[in-house]
Amino acid sequence: MTVMEFFGCTFITFGPPFALFLFTIARDPMRVIVLMASGFFWLCALLMSSIVWFAMVPLRDHLAFGVVCSVLLQEIFRFLFYKILRKANDGLLAVSQQTTEQHVTPKDFSNRHIMAYVSGLGFGVIAGTFSIVNVLADMSGPGTIGIEGDSKYFFLTSACLSLCIILLHMCWGVIFFSALDKKQWIRVGMVVTAHMLFACLSLVNQASSSDNSEVYLGSLIPSYLLLFGSGVAAFLTAGGSLVNLKAALICRRGRYEIE
Amino acid sequence: MDLRRVKNAEKLVMCRRYYLAGFFALPFLWIVNSVWFFQEAFRKPQYTEQAEIKTYVIRSFIGSVIWLAIVIVWVTIFQLKRVDWGSTGDALLFSIPHGSA
């Protein structure tokens, strides 16, 4: 694809996560490590699912199967990661109680949402990257896709969907973890279903071609609706509320700042 | 190393060395020197060696600027003229361009 397309798509996919990383994660080593670790867990999940996909020789061409498997596996690994994180967390919570002073690291462990968010983002970033990076790399060059009859919006949709899944994972991370904390199995189920829904929606893209790029809308719109839904859910889970938002909006910037 | 840990005398020695070394066609050391000791020379409260350090820093800055200018000029001239220079131009080539003059 052309240079412009390349950068465009790169920004679309990695802009928001980059911003999130920059402002909320980079400054705290613990978060960076958790981000890495969750990414690693996602990798393991992916590895498992691809093994399954590989083993099921007859079903290799039916992606649906592989997709379902991997969604389930991902959620399982998310759960495992939750377990591990909480183990470390409890240990560290003890520590943080001792310290009366202002400090980032114990704070993180005391606040479960942060780690939930970070690990969710970790899942998302690695998932999004895996789904887009080779597309970006392979198609370097002067031309764009489509001579084989693919839609000319291929990259755009790829980028947008990658972004979508990154953010979705982020939200799911928050919801999922807090749900587990509170033993609200329904919400856990919701997360899984949402994930499944998204994955299955993306199956629609297979039908896309140069003639009917509209297919993409069929997957993009619902995906982003889903994202919106999950976003709101996560927002509320994390203790956000419209009121707070308003307050934050009207308050003069910097008035409430602690640091 | 961290300058804050170094005694002023030490700083002076280092700064001087960097400065002197720079004369052996080492503008890079001058650049380093001028950047590295900038704080020491201009931002720190007065101390005995500071004046000397300051001179070194300034000189090495000037020196590096001059060097930079020289290099830029030379490279431009070379790139523009090397084809006309023919064999000498080629003799000077560090890497032979493929498929272009």
Next chain:
Amino acid sequence: MQWNSAGSGLMREDLGIPVFALSDESDVFKVLHKCFFKFNLREKNETAREYPLCAAELNTKMYAAIDTETCLRRSRHFSFLGKNELCDPMGDKNNHVTMLNIPQNETRADDSVIVVGARLDSASLFTLEYQASDTSVTGFVSLLAAMEALWKVKDKIRKTKNAKDIMFAFFHGEAYDYIGSSSMVYSMTQGTFPQDLDHGLHLHKIQLQHIHQLVELNQVGYRDNEGSLWLHTDPNNRKTKLAQIQKMIDGLQDATQGLNVTLQEADATLPLPPASSQRFLMEQSDIPVVVVTDHQTQFTNKFYNSRLDLPELINATDYSPDLSKADKYDHVTKQAELIAELSTALARYLYQASTGAAPDATTEQTLTANSSTVTHMLYCFLVSPNCELFKETVSPVNAESLKTTVLPYPFYVGVYSSQQTRELSTLVYSLMARFTGDKVDLSESDCKENENDKRYSYLYVQGTLKGKGQEREGWCLKSLVHKSDALSPAFIIDGYDWKSGKYSTWTESRWGGESDSIRVRLFLVPSKQLQVSILVFGIVVLVLSLLIVYWCSIHATHIFTNRLTGSGTQSTYSPMF
């Protein structure tokens, strides 16, 4: 005098862009139907198709630049990873055979060698897209045929008291400023011709003063309507050697008696057409020279040095449609007949010129070129090298590669290599060995050059099939055929002035390695506004997200205010901070 007015000199143009020739139909189909018709073809009323349009990227990375002098100089440039060669001089091997085997210890009188020459190669714009039916093939095939005919009576000639020696020479690289002929002339002047040996028994040196006359065959494929060929001579040459030249012309014309070929003397005022002889004359202008071509003034061949110089156009493939491959091979084409006649005439002339006496009736009968051999050669050189004649004539080593070859071997001289010889030259060499050599009873391993008699070269070829089986007889051919370097003296003389233009200085650039190989890529180009809009969208997303996230991370403490765990200040509970 402009000889090739049809020629556009396209090959000498610097187009500044790579040009590819797609000879494979599937490629052509791809370009047309996958790319052009689908995306680019405009309807009549349509001004322009809207994006995406189909584009192609041609990739041919050539290393050399500026000129031979520069690229050779740069090739000598040292680097830690060894030298990186940018270009190589062009050239290959000349082939030549002499009738008499005069060892160096005997004397070779001046003006005692009749040289008959023809060019082997042609030039063309595209790699592996060479057809030279008329440009060179007709010439050297008729020469080969004449050679075969003449060697039938070699004993007669050799027995004749002080008969003149006859040398058949095939020049390679002539299309690039006479590489072959100039290097042969140069080695003659240097006294290193035909064999650069100074010990052991080898052939007597041939130098320019030994040359008695020079007959050259150029294009002979396109005869004009009364099927006549033209005998060209050089005006300056006429001044000095008029008598001999006239003698030659008469001899040639006499030799055509009773044959279906007419040789007319071209207008004496005309300069000599482009021919290898020019090189001889340039070095020594008093060698009587006659050039036989199919045109008097303009080239009759519109496709001189062109990939369109096809056998069809010279009736070299006038097969009836129902012919099988084998039949095509054996079918004697019109062109073959014409060439055979010419060769016969040439052979008779040479016999007469060498011995000084016209051949008697029986000899004249034997001195007839075999038209089937001619047609075989035409078939093998122009249609398919994978033919019986070549199979018989190649050495077992090359047999394998021959089997797999489909297209005719290229008539492009290529780059010079001291070890290797290109197919064309090799094949001509072995054909010469076959026509002039005599089979000696030696096994393949023993069939090699004799240490103490270097005059003879030995070549082991597959030979004809034994009976019905695949087994071949295998011949060891002992002959006087020799190779000599066809490399422009410009690359031999050290301190040669590249600007002097005396010798050919053609070099071929090295081509891109595995990293940037020769390839064509077809792809779609998106419209500018699509690209720009994507980029802008991306940037907007980036900036927006930066702003929003920053804002959130500042106000996080107030956006997220739930109390999960009881310790510490508010700010410790935001997932955003």
Next chain:
Amino acid sequence: MNYQGVTFPILLMELHPFLQISSMNTGDPLASDPREGSPTERTGLMSGNQTSNTDRPSYRSSASDSPTMPETSVNANETAVVGDSNSNRRSRRPREERTRPDSASASTGEDEELMYGAKHVIMLFVPVTLCMMVVVATMSSITFYTQEQNTYFVYTPFQDQEAPTGTKLWQSFANAGIILCAVIVMTIVLLMLYKYRCYKVINGWLIVSSVMMLFFFSYMYLEQVMRAYNSPLDYITASLIVWNFGMGGLFCIHWKGPLLLQQAYLIIISALVALTFIRYLPDWTVWTVLGVMVVWDLVAVLCPKGPLRVLVETAQSRNEPIFPALIYSSAMVWIVTMADDGGRSKKKKKQETKDTDNNADEEDDDGGFKEHMANGISGHSLEDSVAARSAFQALGDMTQAQKDSSVHSSCVDPLSYYEKSEPQTNLAFSESNGNIQDEPTMQRQAVPEGAVGGAVAADESDVSVRSAKKKQKKRARPTGEGASAAGGEGEPSGGEQQRERPAVPGASDDASEMEEERGIKLGLGDFIFYSVLVGKASSNGDWNTTLACFVAILIGLCCTLLLLAMFRKALPALPISLTFGLVFNFATSALVQPFMDKLNSEQVYI
């Protein structure tokens, strides 16, 4: 770079694992993995530290007279540790807050290590990542490193490209075996050299080799880059660039230079070495070598007869600081220096500061030492570290030279240079880290390092750690140290000395703490092998594989640190990371990639 960006006071407890790591990975003289030198060096540190108080002027005599010193002193500290440390921290906190509002407080126990470990993990992540990025970028842009070639190390005699898989396999193992043997040989040579103290020799080679490396590597690399981008550069500019780069490197690494620059140089160097590996090792061999390295690392570190241990034991049996004999361990000399400074007046130091720099090369004789002891500290650490580094490199070089001199055909020669240069680089790295730190750090590191050295004997390490911790706490109280703990002796004096320094008063402590922060060491060997793995993974043009390897390796690093935090036992850093890396490399390229490709092309998201 993150290195000095973070400014937290650090407790030895956290420092400890990293030190162990570094010690475990910064010594191996040949396989471009100085896993060997440092630990021993640090053992040297320890004993040097313990013994230093008894006798100032000559460390050797001091070493000789108190063999049992460590245990006694350490135990003494042990009792005092806990309560002391807490109170001490309190006393310190206000200052910390003043200087750094966001600074962390410390607490006891594993958790603390986890938390503070986090910062250090990141501080390792950054350079490792940068190194990998350099390698991957080069791999993907410059074909020279990816294309098929037929020149290889002399170490790898077997290398026919189109052999059947079976052959390739055993050949690659053979190659790896040879390399491993070379490693072991070097180790032994190192031991020998250590036994018969030929410091002069070492020093000579040292400088030569490092010079050669800095210039030659950069030259080659520059040429590659220029060729890759087909840009005509002239010899004058090129030589100017190389000359400046090389000399800059010499100044920064071997003498004194801005921290940032030092780190940049070290990263670049290790990247270049990694690239060289990728380029000149046959395809399969690279993988096997990585595998072998994992094993070797484990053996060398954990096995009771591992070379590291042997070295340590010989040293202890000889009852002297282990490394001064063999390497000029910057740390070692520090101990002496510190101890010395502790005793001396600042005036004396001032006088001699002038000539600190020029006796970098005479450390081999004890006279040289005495001078150093008298000298200013900061200068010393550096120059001695120069010496030390040099010693190491020389070592690598020399033995290499012996090994290879017969083998090379002229064409192979550059390669032999490469080989020679690897061990040097790594060593250079480990040492130069020493360089990066300043004396209190070193001082404090000394003990845990000692622990590391002795970590093969598990209990001892723990003990000495505590003692170290104690020392650090004691910084606040300059007096009475000498009596209480031998280990502690050097330390407070260091503290005093800082305070006495005419530098900005407030800064001194922050500074010292920053230094501590930087005290983390990771062997260049790790950088190199990680980068080799990632670079090799990227060579097949699949970014997912590269990414997977990258994540896997970093996580492996985390795990190693975690383990170290848990059982205070010397652990090698390569095994976990490389195992993860290898597994994920092959798994991804074989299993995940087809799956992901299908998903990507169909735009299906999971």
